[in-house]
Every structure is written in structure tokens, then in C-alpha cells.
Amino acid sequence: MNGIFAVEKPYGVSSNKFLQQINNIFTNSSIFGADLAELRKRKLAGYGKNSARGLKKASKAKVKMGHGGTLDPLASGVLVIGVGQGTKRLQEYLGGSTKLYETEALLGAATTTGDSEGDVICKTEVNHITKDMCLQTAKKFVGELIQTPPLFSALKMNGKPLYEYAREGKPLPMEIKPRTVQVYSLEVEESDLLSTDHDYKLKESIIDEDGTPLESKLSENPLLQNDKLHFSKEFIESASQEGLRTDVDPPHLIKDISVQISKAPLLHFVAQVSSGTYIRSLVSDFGKALSSSAYMVKLIRRKQGEWDLSSNCFTLADFQENEQVWGPVLKKVFEHGDEINVLEEMQRSKEKFVQNEHQEQSEETSEEVPKENLEARSEETTNKTDETFTA
Template identity: 55%
Template sequence: MNGVFAVYKPSGMSSAKFISDIQEVFTKSGVFEEDLNKAKSKAFADLSTNARWSKQKVQNRVRNLKVKIGHGGTLDPLASGVLVVGVGLGTKKLQYYLSECNKTYETKALLGLSTTTGDSEGEIITKNPVNHITKEMILETAPKFVGHVKQTPPIFSALKVDGKPLYEYAREGIPLPKAIKTRDIQIFDIKVHEENSLSTEHEFEKLKSELDADGNPKENGLANNPTLNDSPLYFSDEYMEKAESENLPKTVDKPLVFGEGEDLPEKLPLIHFTSDVSSGTYIRSLISDYGRALRSSAYMVELIRVRQSEWSLDKNVFKFEDFTENDERIWGPVLKRVLDNGGEVNVAEAFDEVRAKVLPVIEKEKELLAESETKSDEQQNGDSELPKKRNIDELES
């Protein structure tokens, strides 16, 4: 049981917690029992050579071993979709998914606000008008990012400058000692879902302002934080070449600002698009840049990874419930087939095929077990007083 498969991670939980839950199911199952026993035997032999470890410590360590598992690219808690998982020796194949493969994301964002994290889990940085934005502007903006483009990672990410996480500079309100290093990424396509563009008929609530210690909206201070607002806006090399030859605009003016007494509507307009991107692309940054290109701002409210390399939600991706709501004699063979053959296997079809073969056996086992339990009950009851009296009465009659 070694290889790579993909599973759907729901929104609302971290990738680490989700992987841990899968690992727990696998470790407790009989599907991985043989592999786990081999791993424990090897671990016992290796650890026993450590003179500093007592026999009891070695036994405890080996007893607590779990199925080896890892993932090929984190999804934020807010995000859902394809999570590539390596199990056993398959964990050695995850580097490709972490740094080389292409991915497809479907995302929704609200216009008019920017946040510290680029999504709905951050604090508001700026508020900008949205009334000037048209569907034509949204459609015309997409091609400006398609191609080879530089991208500035979000300030609230795991990246560090001089050994200090970017978000600490932002929290302290101090400028970075040096500019965030841009990434060279590639955006292969952006498909705008025109039917939803600028719609306010959606379930997403506008992010509310948070107040500081003095009772003032935090964005009043964050808006002037150079750490959060000094990154340039880049368009793709391909668009810039086209702009040069066709005399198209190469830059965009700064986002519009509200006049006295003006503010955003209670329901913010939505933008909805699907993008095919290279590894290393930050969708939150793409959304933020998209908002700036419209002379406004934007923050992400929904993100679904619909494809990663050969793994697609509509074909070969498991659900967590596949492992918890099916007998392991059903999900085990399906998983084995995927580990052996990769993304070529249609998971839903494989489940149907295995169920057709295995369910009759399982149902027959249940019938035999029920019959066995009935006979056992009858035998136990045969030693009691009441059944004996009944038998005698039957004989006398």
C-alpha cells in the first residue's frame, strides 16, 4: 500500500488536521496492517541499536507508530478541494506536487475591500468605491494577467525576511527592511464566470470593521502601513508586449477613494473566475491584484482547488466519507487500485465495481452471523428453567 492518491478537503479545517484524521483511519484499519507491522519491525530493529534508549522506550515508540502519510500542497482552512496525499513510499513523490505541477482553482471574491490576509479571515486595510466597475472591465482585466507574470506573495504568509515572518512586520506597523521578493509564475488561463460578475445575490456578508483600543476602525491605521501597501502591480509579459504593439494601457492609476459621506453598499459585488496556474501561485494575491487593476480592491471569500496535476474533483478524488462510511473491504481495494494506477482510475466507477462484488459477501456474512447468534441464544436459553418447562408441556400435549 504505497503511492499517491487525492482526497477532497472540506472548508473549515486545516490540511494538517485533515491529514491527521486520514492517518488515524488508515492506522486503525486492517488494510495497512501488514505494512504497519513491517514498519514496526524495522523501527524496533533500528531503535534497539541506540544505547541511550531503554527497551521500554523503544517499545513505546514502536507501539505508537502510524501509517506514514503526507500531502502535496497545503490548502488554507478557508479553501476546499483537491488535496494530494502520499502514503508509505508515495511520500517521496510529493515534491513534484509541491513545486512543479499545475493547478486549477475556482474562486469568488468581493470587491471594495482589501484585507491583511487577502481573504475573509483578515482585517480590513482599505475601502474603495465599486460603482465605476462594469462587467466589461472585469472581462477586459483577465487577459492582463494571463501569461508569465511576477507576483508578490501576501504579507500574511509563511515567508520570512531577515529571519522574521512577514506578518510580524505588518502587525508592528513597520516597513520591511527590503522588498518582498517577487515570484515568477505562469497563469495559463482565467475564465470569468460572467453570469455572476458584479452580482450582489450571494451568501457572503461584507466584512465588518474591527475597532482599535481607542474605538476607531483599524483600517484607519492600516491603510497607511507601508508594509501592506507598497507592492507594485504587475501585468503579464505577454500582455505588456501586446500593449506595446497595440498602444494599450500598461499601467493603472491608484484605486479610487471615497469622498466625504460616501461608503460601500451593504452587499458588495462579486467576481467569480476559474484560473489555471503554475505551482507557487498565490490566488489571494491574484485576487488582490485583480481588484487593484479595477481601481478598487478585492478579497477572497471562497476558494476551491478543482484540479492538481492529474487529479480532478470530477473524476479521481476520494472523499473522507469513503473511508469512514464503507467497509474497509470495499475502500481498501479501490485505494489499492488508485495507488497502483494513479489518476487513471475513476474513483466512483471503481467503488461501484467493488461494491457489486463485495457487498453480497458482506451481506451473506451478516446473515450467517445473525443465524449463529440466534443459535447461540437458543442454546443458552435451553439451559434455563422456562424453556425446559415449555418443552415438557409440548411433549405432554
């Protein structure tokens, strides 16, 4: 079987590790038995039937799989997966698909990574921030936007990941090349905007081994400070025509690290963006635009291209069902793509599987009539016959 499908990647696992979980399930199922048999046959033919190496390679054959765009371990949501010949179509999702993200962030601090995994770079005042400021700020990012990839990202420079330069405090051999992305919409969730009634605790400052606050050292690292704030091309053009400001006031830093803020105001928004957009960078820039700071604490990819978390996405739990349940549904998705409502089809398939099991059990029960029942029926029949002749 070959094709494309989507599955919900859970929080806390890398995309590659999750892909391996799905691959193991598929490889050990009979659904892909014929495909694997053919693959093993080709591997053996390449090495020779009696080749020990060929036999070893063939025995380790797995279903060919790949994904169409990674999600960080802290993120959950739609992960598009290609199987067999379907892997050739993944480039469509890697470079040109629209994505819908829902994110939550805390205002009042910035981290090295832009999310809750990093160390605190600085803490900033938030008392001046109002709901209206947040709603107006969101409009400044909608349109064509220049983004500089985060320093703590997997992008490489001279073969070395950017995050290694950051951790070592070494200068970059060249400037990080900005990229142009599209933010099609950015809707702030007003129901919990600036709320402190949540379960997220603001990250605390760390004291280094020499007794110096780590954020003091990080704040002096030019690699972490050279991050220019950009608004969308459309906003800049509109603001220049209307005589509006396109710059922002600098944040008010909280330099006393003894000041602990357990609950920070929440920023919650949904953004539809082009491929290559870094949501944690968008969050960080949103904080700067409010003359403060922010870092991401939650990220869900709700849509990627035609695949929607609420309708045509599988879950890991689906593939942990009996393969007779998910196998037929996966085949339909391979044949008809995103037209298939996976949630509905999985429910129908489960019901059909349960009905078939009950029917098989009923047939087995009717076939296995106990011996004593047969003897009792035989004796009853004999007695009735004797009574008839006697009468």
C-alpha cells in the same frame, strides 16, 4: 502499501490537521497492518527488544504520509497525499504541477490577508465597474506574471514569518522577493458576475480601542501599501505594440466608515496556474486593475496535476466507510494512479460489500435452524411413517 492518491480537503480545516485525520484512519485500519508491523519491528531492532524507549516508539508508529501542496483552512479541494515510498514523489507536486482553482471574491474592499480572514485596509467605489471591464481585465493577467507573495503568508525572512512583521508593524529586513508564475487561463464566470444575490456580507470596518478606525492605521502601514500591480509579460508586449494603456487609475476610496455596504458585487473566476501562484494575490490585483479593490471569500482547488476533484479524488466520507470498501479502491489507485475513477470504483466497492454482507447473513440464517422446527419436522416424519404402516 505505498503510493500517491488525492483526497478532497474540506473547508475550515488546515492541510496538516486534515492529513492527521487521514493518518489516524489508516493507522487504525488492518489495510496497513503489515506495513506497520514491519515498521514497529525495525524500530524495536534499533533500540533493542527490551528497551522501554524502543517499545514506546514502536507503539506510536504511524503510517508515513505527506502532502504535495498545502491548502489554507478557508480553501477546499484536491490535496495530493503520498504514503510510504510515495512521499518521495511529492516534490513533483510541490514544485512543478499545474493547478486549477475556482474562486469567488467581493469587490469594494481590501483586507490585510487578501481574504475574508483579514482586517479591512480600505473600502473603494465599485459603481464604475462593468461586466465588460471585468472580462477585459482578466486577459491582462494571462501569461507570464510577476507576483509578490502576500505579506500575510507563511514565507519566512530571517527565520521569521512575514505575517509576524505585519502584525507587529515592523519594517522588513529586506524586500520581499517577487516570483515569476504562469497563468495559463483565467475565465470569468459571467452568470453571476457583479451579482449582489449571494450570501457573502462585506466585512465591516473595525474601530480600534482609541476610537480610531483600524483601517486608517493599516492604510498608513508601508508594508501593506508597497504592493505593485503587475500585468502579464504577454499583455504588456501586446499593449505596447497597440498603444494601449498599461497603467490604471487609482481607486476612489470611501473614507466615511459610517457608510456600510452589506452586499458587494461578486467576482467569480476559474484560473489554471503554475505552482507557487497565490490566488488571493491574483484577486487583489484584479480589484486594483478595476481601479477598486477585492478580497477572496471562497477558493476551491479543482485540479492538481493529473488529479481531478470530479473523478479520481477520494473524500473524507469515503475513508469513514468500512475499510473493506475503500481499501481495495486505494490499492488500485496506488497501482494505476490517476487512471482509476475513484467515484465509480467506490460505488462498485460499496455495492459488492453490501452484497457480501447480505450473502453472509443469508448463510448464517440458513445454518441456524430453530430447534422447535427440527422437532416439528421429526414428528411430522414419524407420523407419516406410522400412517404408511397402518395403511
